[in-house]
Amino acid sequence: MNIIEIENLSHYFADGTCGLENINLTIREGTFVVIAGQNGSGKTTLLKHLNGLLLPTTGTVRLAGVPVSENLVKARQMVGMVFQDPDSQIVGETVCDDVAFGPENLCLDRSEVKRRVSRTLKVVGLLDFEDQKPHLLSGGEKRRLAIAGILAMEPKVLVFDEPFSSLDYPGVKQVLKQIISLHRSGHTILVAVHDLEKVIAHVDRLVIMKDGKVVKDGMPSQLLGELEAFGIREPCASRLGMEVQSWLN
Amino acid sequence: MAELSAFNFRPGSSVLHGLDVRFKLIFLVLISFTSLKAYTVALSFLTLVLVAALMHSGLSLKSILKTFRYVFVLLAFIFIARALSTPGSVVAEFKAISITREGIYYGAMICWRLVIVILTGLSFVLTTRPSEIKAAVEWTLNPFPFIPAKRIATMMSLMVRFLPVIIDQAKETADAQRARGIENRKNPVYRFGKLGIPLMRRTFARADKLAVAMEARCYSENRTDPVLSAGIMDWIALCGVICFCLVIIKT
Numbered sequence: 001m002n003i004i005e006i007e008n009l010s011h012y013f014a015d016g017t018c019g020l021e022n023i024n025l026t027i028r029e030g031t032f033v034v035i036a037g038q039n040g041s042g043k044t045t046l047l048k049h050l051n052g053l054l055l056p057t058t059g060t061v062r063l064a065g066v067p068v069s070e071n072l073v074k075a076r077q078m079v080g081m082v083f084q085d086p087d088s089q090i091v092g093e094t095v096c097d098d099v100a101f102g103p104e105n106l107c108l109d110r111s112e113v114k115r116r117v118s119r120t121l122k123v124v125g126l127l128d129f130e131d132q133k134p135h136l137l138s139g140g141e142k143r144r145l146a147i148a149g150i151l152a153m154e155p156k157v158l159v160f161d162e163p164f165s166s167l168d169y170p171g172v173k174q175v176l177k178q179i180i181s182l183h184r185s186g187h188t189i190l191v192a193v194h195d196l197e198k199v200i201a202h203v204d205r206l207v208i209m210k211d212g213k214v215v216k217d218g219m220p221s222q223l224l225g226e227l228e229a230f231g232i233r234e235p236c237a238s239r240l241g242m243e244v245q246s247w248l249n
Numbered sequence: 250m251a252e253l254s255a256f257n258f259r260p261g262s263s264v265l266h267g268l269d270v271r272f273k274l275i276f277l278v279l280i281s282f283t284s285l286k287a288y289t290v291a292l293s294f295l296t297l298v299l300v301a302a303l304m305h306s307g308l309s310l311k312s313i314l315k316t317f318r319y320v321f322v323l324l325a326f327i328f329i330a331r332a333l334s335t336p337g338s339v340v341a342e343f344k345a346i347s348i349t350r351e352g353i354y355y356g357a358m359i360c361w362r363l364v365i366v367i368l369t370g371l372s373f374v375l376t377t378r379p380s381e382i383k384a385a386v387e388w389t390l391n392p393f394p395f396i397p398a399k400r401i402a403t404m405m406s407l408m409v410r411f412l413p414v415i416i417d418q419a420k421e422t423a424d425a426q427r428a429r430g431i432e433n434r435k436n437p438v439y440r441f442g443k444l445g446i447p448l449m450r451r452t453f454a455r456a457d458k459l460a461v462a463m464e465a466r467c468y469s470e471n472r473t474d475p476v477l478s479a480g481i482m483d484w485i486a487l488c489g490v491i492c493f494c495l496v497i498i499k500t
Contacts, residue, residue, distance in 0.1 A: 048461075051465055053461055053464060053465055073467050073469075076464075076465055076466070076467045077467060080465075081465045083458070083461075083462055083465075085458060087414060087455070088455050088458035088459050088462055089458075089459075089462040090410075091406075091407060091410060091459065091462070091463060091466075092380075092406075092410065093379035093380070093406055093409050093410045094258070094378065094379060094380070096380075097378075097379060097380045097406075100380075101463075101466055101468075102466040102467065103473070104472045104473040105466055105467040105468050105469060105472055106467060106473075107471060107472060107473055108473055109473070110473060110474075110475075110476050113473055131258065131259075131260045131378075133257060133413070134410070135413045135414055135417070149466065150466070153466065153467070
Protein backbone atom coordinates (compact mmCIF):
# COMPACT_ATOMS: atom_id res chain seq x y z
CA MET A 1 0.00 0.00 0.00
CA ASN A 2 1.22 3.50 -0.86
CA ILE A 3 1.26 5.59 2.30
CA ILE A 4 2.42 8.78 0.54
CA GLU A 5 1.30 9.84 -2.93
CA ILE A 6 2.57 13.08 -4.40
CA GLU A 7 1.10 14.20 -7.72
CA ASN A 8 2.34 17.11 -9.84
CA LEU A 9 3.44 19.00 -6.75
CA SER A 10 4.82 22.49 -7.32
CA HIS A 11 5.51 25.13 -4.70
CA TYR A 12 6.30 28.79 -5.24
CA PHE A 13 7.35 31.00 -2.31
CA ALA A 14 5.79 34.42 -1.66
CA ASP A 15 8.65 36.17 -3.51
CA GLY A 16 7.97 34.05 -6.62
CA THR A 17 10.97 31.71 -6.17
CA CYS A 18 10.30 28.16 -7.27
CA GLY A 19 10.78 25.75 -4.33
CA LEU A 20 9.48 22.57 -5.98
CA GLU A 21 8.55 21.83 -9.57
CA ASN A 22 6.25 19.07 -10.71
CA ILE A 23 7.17 16.39 -8.18
CA ASN A 24 5.60 12.96 -8.61
CA LEU A 25 6.46 10.39 -5.97
CA THR A 26 4.80 7.43 -4.29
CA ILE A 27 6.17 5.80 -1.15
CA ARG A 28 5.12 2.36 0.01
CA GLU A 29 4.35 1.73 3.66
CA GLY A 30 7.33 0.44 5.64
CA THR A 31 10.06 1.53 3.23
CA PHE A 32 13.22 3.42 4.15
CA VAL A 33 13.78 6.22 1.65
CA VAL A 34 16.65 8.68 1.55
CA ILE A 35 16.22 12.00 -0.25
CA ALA A 36 19.58 13.44 -1.21
CA GLY A 37 20.57 16.73 -2.76
CA GLN A 38 22.71 19.82 -2.42
CA ASN A 39 21.74 22.64 -0.07
CA GLY A 40 18.78 24.48 -1.58
CA SER A 41 17.69 21.55 -3.76
CA GLY A 42 14.21 21.51 -2.17
CA LYS A 43 14.50 18.57 0.26
CA THR A 44 13.16 20.41 3.31
CA THR A 45 10.45 22.14 1.26
CA LEU A 46 9.29 18.73 0.03
CA LEU A 47 9.28 17.24 3.54
CA LYS A 48 7.25 20.17 4.89
CA HIS A 49 4.49 19.33 2.40
CA LEU A 50 4.09 15.86 3.90
CA ASN A 51 2.56 17.17 7.14
CA GLY A 52 1.02 20.35 5.79
CA LEU A 53 3.56 22.81 7.18
CA LEU A 54 3.62 24.04 3.59
CA LEU A 55 0.72 23.59 1.20
CA PRO A 56 1.17 23.01 -2.55
CA THR A 57 0.80 25.87 -5.01
CA THR A 58 -0.37 23.22 -7.48
CA GLY A 59 -0.75 19.45 -7.19
CA THR A 60 -1.72 17.21 -4.29
CA VAL A 61 -0.10 15.28 -1.44
CA ARG A 62 -2.10 12.32 -0.10
CA LEU A 63 -1.47 10.31 3.05
CA ALA A 64 -3.06 6.86 2.96
CA GLY A 65 -5.32 8.17 0.19
CA VAL A 66 -6.47 11.33 2.03
CA PRO A 67 -5.26 14.79 0.87
CA VAL A 68 -3.08 16.44 3.55
CA SER A 69 -4.97 19.74 3.31
CA GLU A 70 -8.26 18.02 4.29
CA ASN A 71 -7.14 17.33 7.87
CA LEU A 72 -3.91 19.00 8.95
CA VAL A 73 -4.01 17.71 12.55
CA LYS A 74 -4.41 14.13 11.30
CA ALA A 75 -1.57 14.66 8.79
CA ARG A 76 0.76 16.00 11.50
CA GLN A 77 -0.11 13.10 13.79
CA MET A 78 0.51 10.62 10.97
CA VAL A 79 3.77 12.16 9.71
CA GLY A 80 6.19 13.01 12.50
CA MET A 81 8.94 15.39 11.49
CA VAL A 82 12.31 15.64 13.23
CA PHE A 83 13.96 18.95 12.36
CA GLN A 84 17.60 19.69 11.64
CA ASP A 85 18.15 21.76 14.81
CA PRO A 86 16.81 19.91 17.87
CA ASP A 87 17.26 23.03 20.03
CA SER A 88 14.53 24.74 18.04
CA GLN A 89 12.23 21.74 18.27
CA ILE A 90 12.42 20.94 21.97
CA VAL A 91 9.82 23.03 23.82
CA GLY A 92 9.58 21.41 27.26
CA GLU A 93 11.45 22.60 30.34
CA THR A 94 12.25 18.99 31.16
CA VAL A 95 12.72 15.89 28.99
CA CYS A 96 9.45 14.45 30.29
CA ASP A 97 7.49 17.69 29.60
CA ASP A 98 8.81 17.87 26.08
CA VAL A 99 7.73 14.36 25.18
CA ALA A 100 4.28 15.07 26.68
CA PHE A 101 3.84 18.19 24.50
CA GLY A 102 2.59 16.33 21.39
CA PRO A 103 0.17 13.95 23.16
CA GLU A 104 -1.22 16.91 25.17
CA ASN A 105 -1.86 18.75 21.90
CA LEU A 106 -3.84 15.70 20.74
CA CYS A 107 -6.02 16.13 23.88
CA LEU A 108 -5.31 12.59 25.13
CA ASP A 109 -6.17 11.52 28.70
CA ARG A 110 -3.53 12.36 31.30
CA SER A 111 -3.00 8.64 31.98
CA GLU A 112 -2.49 7.98 28.26
CA VAL A 113 -0.06 10.91 28.04
CA LYS A 114 1.96 9.44 30.93
CA ARG A 115 1.92 5.97 29.36
CA ARG A 116 3.15 7.31 26.03
CA VAL A 117 5.88 9.42 27.67
CA SER A 118 7.29 6.45 29.63
CA ARG A 119 7.05 4.09 26.67
CA THR A 120 8.71 6.53 24.27
CA LEU A 121 11.51 7.50 26.63
CA LYS A 122 12.22 3.81 27.08
CA VAL A 123 12.33 3.29 23.29
CA VAL A 124 14.93 6.06 22.81
CA GLY A 125 16.85 5.14 25.99
CA LEU A 126 16.22 8.41 27.86
CA LEU A 127 14.11 7.05 30.71
CA ASP A 128 16.78 7.99 33.27
CA PHE A 129 16.80 11.59 32.00
CA GLU A 130 13.10 12.38 32.42
CA ASP A 131 13.66 15.26 34.87
CA GLN A 132 16.76 16.56 33.09
CA LYS A 133 16.80 20.01 31.46
CA PRO A 134 16.95 19.54 27.66
CA HIS A 135 19.72 22.11 27.16
CA LEU A 136 22.00 20.01 29.38
CA LEU A 137 21.75 16.95 27.10
CA SER A 138 24.45 16.02 24.57
CA GLY A 139 23.87 16.50 20.82
CA GLY A 140 22.92 12.85 20.29
CA GLU A 141 20.63 12.83 23.33
CA LYS A 142 18.89 16.01 22.14
CA ARG A 143 18.29 14.42 18.74
CA ARG A 144 16.88 11.30 20.44
CA LEU A 145 14.65 13.52 22.59
CA ALA A 146 13.36 15.24 19.43
CA ILE A 147 12.61 11.74 18.04
CA ALA A 148 10.85 10.79 21.30
CA GLY A 149 8.69 13.93 21.11
CA ILE A 150 7.50 12.80 17.68
CA LEU A 151 7.16 9.09 18.55
CA ALA A 152 4.83 9.92 21.45
CA MET A 153 2.29 11.04 18.84
CA GLU A 154 2.47 7.51 17.36
CA PRO A 155 3.05 8.48 13.74
CA LYS A 156 3.19 5.95 10.90
CA VAL A 157 5.74 7.93 8.90
CA LEU A 158 8.89 9.49 10.35
CA VAL A 159 10.62 12.24 8.46
CA PHE A 160 14.16 13.30 9.39
CA ASP A 161 15.68 16.50 8.06
CA GLU A 162 19.49 16.22 8.15
CA PRO A 163 19.46 14.01 11.26
CA PHE A 164 23.26 13.72 11.51
CA SER A 165 24.22 17.37 11.19
CA SER A 166 26.57 18.65 13.93
CA LEU A 167 26.79 15.25 15.65
CA ASP A 168 30.00 13.53 16.70
CA TYR A 169 30.66 9.88 15.79
CA PRO A 170 28.95 8.35 18.87
CA GLY A 171 26.02 10.73 18.34
CA VAL A 172 25.67 9.67 14.68
CA LYS A 173 25.75 5.99 15.72
CA GLN A 174 23.09 6.55 18.42
CA VAL A 175 20.73 8.33 16.02
CA LEU A 176 21.35 5.90 13.14
CA LYS A 177 20.69 2.93 15.42
CA GLN A 178 17.46 4.61 16.52
CA ILE A 179 16.30 5.24 12.96
CA ILE A 180 17.05 1.64 11.93
CA SER A 181 15.23 0.27 14.93
CA LEU A 182 12.18 2.45 14.13
CA HIS A 183 12.23 1.15 10.54
CA ARG A 184 12.38 -2.44 11.84
CA SER A 185 9.39 -1.74 14.08
CA GLY A 186 7.32 -0.99 10.96
CA HIS A 187 7.60 2.78 10.49
CA THR A 188 7.99 4.31 7.06
CA ILE A 189 11.18 6.38 7.16
CA LEU A 190 12.18 9.35 5.01
CA VAL A 191 15.59 10.90 5.60
CA ALA A 192 16.79 14.06 3.85
CA VAL A 193 20.58 14.42 3.71
CA HIS A 194 23.26 16.11 1.64
CA ASP A 195 25.88 13.50 2.62
CA LEU A 196 24.83 9.89 2.02
CA GLU A 197 27.82 8.21 3.67
CA LYS A 198 26.21 7.53 7.06
CA VAL A 199 22.85 6.18 5.98
CA ILE A 200 23.17 4.71 2.47
CA ALA A 201 23.93 1.14 3.64
CA HIS A 202 20.49 0.84 5.24
CA VAL A 203 18.05 2.41 2.78
CA ASP A 204 15.68 0.73 0.32
CA ARG A 205 15.41 3.61 -2.11
CA LEU A 206 17.32 6.73 -3.10
CA VAL A 207 15.66 9.87 -4.43
CA ILE A 208 17.95 12.62 -5.76
CA MET A 209 16.75 16.21 -5.95
CA LYS A 210 18.21 19.19 -7.77
CA ASP A 211 16.78 22.69 -8.19
CA GLY A 212 13.39 21.68 -6.78
CA LYS A 213 12.98 18.65 -9.04
CA VAL A 214 13.33 14.89 -8.55
CA VAL A 215 16.11 14.01 -10.98
CA LYS A 216 16.77 10.36 -10.07
CA ASP A 217 14.79 7.76 -8.18
CA GLY A 218 15.79 4.15 -7.71
CA MET A 219 17.79 1.51 -5.86
CA PRO A 220 20.84 2.99 -4.09
CA SER A 221 23.24 0.50 -5.66
CA GLN A 222 22.17 1.61 -9.17
CA LEU A 223 22.60 5.34 -8.52
CA LEU A 224 25.85 5.51 -6.54
CA GLY A 225 27.99 6.18 -9.62
CA GLU A 226 25.84 9.13 -10.69
CA LEU A 227 25.80 11.04 -7.40
CA GLU A 228 28.63 13.47 -8.05
CA ALA A 229 26.90 14.85 -11.16
CA PHE A 230 24.25 16.24 -8.80
CA GLY A 231 26.65 17.71 -6.25
CA ILE A 232 26.42 14.79 -3.79
CA ARG A 233 29.59 13.09 -2.60
CA GLU A 234 29.84 9.40 -3.55
CA PRO A 235 30.39 7.24 -0.45
CA CYS A 236 34.05 6.42 0.16
CA ALA A 237 33.70 2.63 -0.19
CA SER A 238 31.86 3.01 -3.49
CA ARG A 239 34.61 5.30 -4.85
CA LEU A 240 37.14 2.60 -4.04
CA GLY A 241 35.00 0.00 -5.81
CA MET A 242 34.06 -1.73 -2.56
CA GLU A 243 30.67 -2.59 -1.10
CA VAL A 244 29.15 0.20 1.02
CA GLN A 245 29.47 -0.57 4.74
CA SER A 246 27.18 0.41 7.62
CA TRP A 247 28.47 2.99 10.10
CA LEU A 248 27.32 0.64 12.83
CA ASN A 249 29.81 -2.13 11.90
CA MET B 250 24.69 27.38 32.77
CA ALA B 251 25.85 26.26 36.19
CA GLU B 252 24.70 29.58 37.62
CA LEU B 253 21.18 28.91 36.43
CA SER B 254 21.00 25.28 37.43
CA ALA B 255 20.72 26.01 41.18
CA PHE B 256 17.24 27.44 40.61
CA ASN B 257 16.05 24.27 38.92
CA PHE B 258 13.63 21.55 39.93
CA ARG B 259 15.27 18.64 41.74
CA PRO B 260 13.33 15.39 41.87
CA GLY B 261 12.79 14.05 45.39
CA SER B 262 10.29 12.72 47.92
CA SER B 263 10.36 15.43 50.61
CA VAL B 264 7.21 16.89 52.20
CA LEU B 265 7.52 19.97 49.98
CA HIS B 266 7.77 17.78 46.87
CA GLY B 267 4.51 16.11 47.84
CA LEU B 268 2.47 19.30 48.37
CA ASP B 269 0.05 20.64 45.76
CA VAL B 270 1.62 23.43 43.69
CA ARG B 271 -1.31 25.84 44.31
CA PHE B 272 -0.79 25.57 48.07
CA LYS B 273 2.93 26.10 47.65
CA LEU B 274 2.18 29.22 45.62
CA ILE B 275 -0.05 30.50 48.46
CA PHE B 276 2.70 29.72 51.02
CA LEU B 277 5.19 31.63 48.88
CA VAL B 278 2.97 34.73 48.88
CA LEU B 279 2.03 34.47 52.59
CA ILE B 280 5.58 33.93 53.87
CA SER B 281 7.00 36.65 51.63
CA PHE B 282 4.50 39.23 52.84
CA THR B 283 4.76 38.13 56.48
CA SER B 284 8.54 38.45 56.40
CA LEU B 285 8.07 42.19 55.75
CA LYS B 286 6.51 42.45 59.24
CA ALA B 287 9.02 40.16 60.96
CA TYR B 288 11.97 41.12 63.15
CA THR B 289 15.01 39.34 64.56
CA VAL B 290 13.37 36.41 66.41
CA ALA B 291 10.79 35.63 63.71
CA LEU B 292 13.37 36.08 60.93
CA SER B 293 15.80 33.72 62.70
CA PHE B 294 13.05 31.13 63.03
CA LEU B 295 11.99 31.54 59.39
CA THR B 296 15.60 31.24 58.21
CA LEU B 297 16.10 28.05 60.21
CA VAL B 298 12.85 26.51 58.94
CA LEU B 299 13.57 27.40 55.30
CA VAL B 300 17.20 26.23 55.37
CA ALA B 301 16.05 22.97 57.01
CA ALA B 302 13.31 22.58 54.37
CA LEU B 303 15.84 23.18 51.57
CA MET B 304 18.29 20.68 53.05
CA HIS B 305 15.45 18.16 53.49
CA SER B 306 14.62 18.71 49.80
CA GLY B 307 18.11 17.66 48.77
CA LEU B 308 20.11 20.92 48.62
CA SER B 309 23.30 21.11 50.71
CA LEU B 310 24.22 24.16 52.80
CA LYS B 311 27.19 24.71 50.47
CA SER B 312 24.90 24.80 47.41
CA ILE B 313 22.57 27.27 49.16
CA LEU B 314 25.50 29.61 49.89
CA LYS B 315 26.78 29.15 46.31
CA THR B 316 23.35 30.05 44.94
CA PHE B 317 23.40 33.22 47.04
CA ARG B 318 26.86 34.42 46.03
CA TYR B 319 25.54 36.91 43.46
CA VAL B 320 22.57 37.85 45.64
CA PHE B 321 25.01 38.82 48.41
CA VAL B 322 26.53 41.45 46.09
CA LEU B 323 23.09 42.98 45.54
CA LEU B 324 22.33 42.78 49.26
CA ALA B 325 25.63 44.50 50.05
CA PHE B 326 24.61 47.45 47.86
CA ILE B 327 21.21 47.66 49.55
CA PHE B 328 22.81 47.45 53.01
CA ILE B 329 25.39 50.18 52.23
CA ALA B 330 22.76 52.48 50.71
CA ARG B 331 20.51 52.05 53.75
CA ALA B 332 23.36 52.45 56.28
CA LEU B 333 24.43 55.70 54.65
CA SER B 334 21.01 57.24 54.05
CA THR B 335 19.11 56.59 57.31
CA PRO B 336 19.28 59.43 59.85
CA GLY B 337 20.13 58.53 63.47
CA SER B 338 23.03 58.19 65.90
CA VAL B 339 26.31 58.29 64.01
CA VAL B 340 28.65 55.29 64.34
CA ALA B 341 31.32 56.38 61.84
CA GLU B 342 31.86 59.52 59.80
CA PHE B 343 34.02 60.45 56.82
CA LYS B 344 33.70 63.99 55.42
CA ALA B 345 29.98 64.36 54.45
CA ILE B 346 29.28 60.63 54.66
CA SER B 347 28.03 59.14 57.92
CA ILE B 348 26.99 55.63 58.92
CA THR B 349 24.21 55.47 61.51
CA ARG B 350 23.25 52.76 64.01
CA GLU B 351 19.64 52.86 62.75
CA GLY B 352 20.88 52.62 59.16
CA ILE B 353 22.87 49.47 59.95
CA TYR B 354 19.90 47.92 61.77
CA TYR B 355 17.29 48.69 59.08
CA GLY B 356 19.73 47.77 56.28
CA ALA B 357 20.35 44.40 57.93
CA MET B 358 16.60 43.83 58.42
CA ILE B 359 15.78 44.60 54.76
CA CYS B 360 18.57 42.31 53.52
CA TRP B 361 17.48 39.52 55.86
CA ARG B 362 13.85 39.82 54.66
CA LEU B 363 15.01 39.67 51.05
CA VAL B 364 16.99 36.53 51.88
CA ILE B 365 13.79 35.00 53.32
CA VAL B 366 11.84 35.85 50.14
CA ILE B 367 14.59 34.32 47.96
CA LEU B 368 14.86 31.22 50.18
CA THR B 369 11.09 30.75 49.95
CA GLY B 370 11.24 31.12 46.15
CA LEU B 371 14.15 28.71 45.98
CA SER B 372 12.33 26.06 48.01
CA PHE B 373 9.30 26.50 45.72
CA VAL B 374 11.26 26.18 42.46
CA LEU B 375 13.42 23.36 43.80
CA THR B 376 10.49 21.15 44.76
CA THR B 377 8.03 21.93 41.97
CA ARG B 378 8.14 20.61 38.40
CA PRO B 379 8.07 23.39 35.79
CA SER B 380 4.96 21.78 34.29
CA GLU B 381 3.22 22.06 37.68
CA ILE B 382 4.14 25.75 37.94
CA LYS B 383 2.70 26.22 34.45
CA ALA B 384 -0.46 24.39 35.55
CA ALA B 385 -0.75 26.57 38.67
CA VAL B 386 -0.41 29.77 36.61
CA GLU B 387 -3.09 28.49 34.25
CA TRP B 388 -5.35 27.59 37.19
CA THR B 389 -4.83 30.98 38.84
CA LEU B 390 -5.59 32.93 35.66
CA ASN B 391 -8.53 30.79 34.52
CA PRO B 392 -11.24 32.63 36.50
CA PHE B 393 -10.31 35.97 34.93
CA PRO B 394 -12.24 36.66 31.73
CA PHE B 395 -10.39 38.02 28.68
CA ILE B 396 -7.06 36.66 29.97
CA PRO B 397 -5.78 33.82 27.74
CA ALA B 398 -4.57 31.62 30.62
CA LYS B 399 -3.33 28.72 28.46
CA ARG B 400 -1.42 31.04 26.13
CA ILE B 401 0.21 32.91 29.02
CA ALA B 402 1.18 29.63 30.72
CA THR B 403 2.70 28.30 27.47
CA MET B 404 4.58 31.57 26.87
CA MET B 405 5.91 31.45 30.41
CA SER B 406 7.13 27.88 30.05
CA LEU B 407 8.75 28.65 26.68
CA MET B 408 10.53 31.60 28.29
CA VAL B 409 11.89 29.33 31.03
CA ARG B 410 12.95 26.79 28.40
CA PHE B 411 14.65 29.27 26.07
CA LEU B 412 16.33 31.62 28.53
CA PRO B 413 19.39 29.32 28.92
CA VAL B 414 19.53 28.86 25.14
CA ILE B 415 19.54 32.65 24.57
CA ILE B 416 22.20 33.11 27.27
CA ASP B 417 24.30 30.42 25.54
CA GLN B 418 23.87 32.22 22.23
CA ALA B 419 24.86 35.55 23.78
CA LYS B 420 27.97 33.94 25.24
CA GLU B 421 28.87 32.33 21.92
CA THR B 422 28.39 35.62 20.01
CA ALA B 423 30.43 37.53 22.63
CA ASP B 424 33.23 34.92 22.42
CA ALA B 425 33.26 35.14 18.61
CA GLN B 426 33.53 38.94 18.83
CA ARG B 427 36.29 38.77 21.44
CA ALA B 428 38.17 36.42 19.10
CA ARG B 429 38.03 39.26 16.54
CA GLY B 430 39.31 41.86 18.97
CA ILE B 431 36.13 43.67 20.03
CA GLU B 432 37.82 44.44 23.36
CA ASN B 433 39.93 47.05 21.55
CA ARG B 434 36.78 49.07 20.95
CA LYS B 435 36.13 51.01 24.15
CA ASN B 436 32.75 52.51 23.18
CA PRO B 437 30.12 50.49 25.13
CA VAL B 438 27.30 51.58 22.78
CA TYR B 439 29.22 50.23 19.77
CA ARG B 440 29.94 46.98 21.60
CA PHE B 441 26.35 46.59 22.78
CA GLY B 442 25.05 47.15 19.24
CA LYS B 443 27.47 44.63 17.79
CA LEU B 444 26.36 42.03 20.35
CA GLY B 445 22.66 42.87 20.55
CA ILE B 446 21.76 43.00 16.84
CA PRO B 447 23.09 39.54 15.82
CA LEU B 448 21.77 38.07 19.05
CA MET B 449 18.28 39.42 18.40
CA ARG B 450 18.43 38.25 14.78
CA ARG B 451 19.35 34.72 15.90
CA THR B 452 16.70 34.75 18.64
CA PHE B 453 13.95 35.76 16.20
CA ALA B 454 15.13 33.15 13.67
CA ARG B 455 15.01 30.54 16.43
CA ALA B 456 11.51 31.71 17.43
CA ASP B 457 10.37 31.22 13.81
CA LYS B 458 11.78 27.69 13.75
CA LEU B 459 10.18 26.97 17.11
CA ALA B 460 6.76 28.10 15.85
CA VAL B 461 7.05 25.72 12.85
CA ALA B 462 8.19 22.85 15.10
CA MET B 463 5.25 23.46 17.47
CA GLU B 464 2.86 23.50 14.52
CA ALA B 465 4.35 20.18 13.36
CA ARG B 466 3.43 18.75 16.76
CA CYS B 467 -0.21 19.88 16.42
CA TYR B 468 0.02 22.76 18.92
CA SER B 469 -3.31 24.33 19.80
CA GLU B 470 -4.71 26.01 22.90
CA ASN B 471 -7.19 23.19 23.27
CA ARG B 472 -4.87 20.72 25.00
CA THR B 473 -4.95 18.10 27.74
CA ASP B 474 -5.54 19.97 31.00
CA PRO B 475 -3.01 19.57 33.80
CA VAL B 476 -4.10 17.50 36.80
CA LEU B 477 -3.94 19.26 40.16
CA SER B 478 -5.12 17.53 43.31
CA ALA B 479 -5.09 18.73 46.91
CA GLY B 480 -4.85 16.26 49.81
CA ILE B 481 -5.21 16.41 53.58
CA MET B 482 -1.50 17.23 53.96
CA ASP B 483 -1.94 20.39 51.87
CA TRP B 484 -4.76 21.66 54.11
CA ILE B 485 -2.83 20.84 57.28
CA ALA B 486 0.20 22.69 55.89
CA LEU B 487 -1.99 25.66 54.93
CA CYS B 488 -3.43 25.90 58.47
CA GLY B 489 0.10 25.68 59.92
CA VAL B 490 1.47 28.41 57.65
CA ILE B 491 -1.51 30.74 58.30
CA CYS B 492 -1.18 30.28 62.11
CA PHE B 493 2.55 30.86 61.88
CA CYS B 494 2.09 34.05 59.84
CA LEU B 495 -0.58 35.34 62.26
CA VAL B 496 1.75 34.78 65.21
CA ILE B 497 4.51 36.74 63.50
CA ILE B 498 2.22 39.62 62.56
CA LYS B 499 0.72 39.83 66.07
CA THR B 500 4.06 39.77 67.90
